Amino acid sequence: MNRAAAALCALALLAGPARLARADEAAPALGPLLAGNTVSAVMFLPHDAPKGGGSLERVMFQAYLRTDGSALIRRWDAARDAYTVPAEGRWSASASTLCLDFPGFGAAPRVCVEAHVWGPRIAGNTVGEGRFALLDGDIAPGNAIIAAR
DSSP: OOHHHHHHHHHHHHHHHHHHHHHHHHSSOOOHHHEEEEEEEEEEEEEOOTTTTTEEEEEEEOOOOOOOOOEEEEEEEEETTTTTEEEEEEEETTTTTTEEEETTTTTTEEEEEEEEEEEEEEEEEOOOOSOOOOEEEEEEOOOOHTOOO
């Protein structure tokens, strides 16, 4: 390898980590990306006791996330083959953590996930303490719940 190629490789190695650090700093906060939009997603949660046994419950939902931290949320009711009546809930975002308070969701209605957004997609899972959850879905502008009625 000649000196010019070696110098170019060394420069690329030095510039790589700096470029990654700037990309992380430039990542927009989660709250402004979600506020005023509807998240349509599926979340996988462990069954509440006594069902347990390592199996997961699939919860399909839509949540219109208002800018004031309130949310209009509905879940898919498989027995009725339809969404539930929308109910009021709460949401919050801190850095890349999204928390949703699901109305009528039993003893632990708050679910928090480390979320990642790219374009109209959102996905994530819990990290650290708290109820385990996996999230996968889409983000649509505005209130898609009212628009669908």
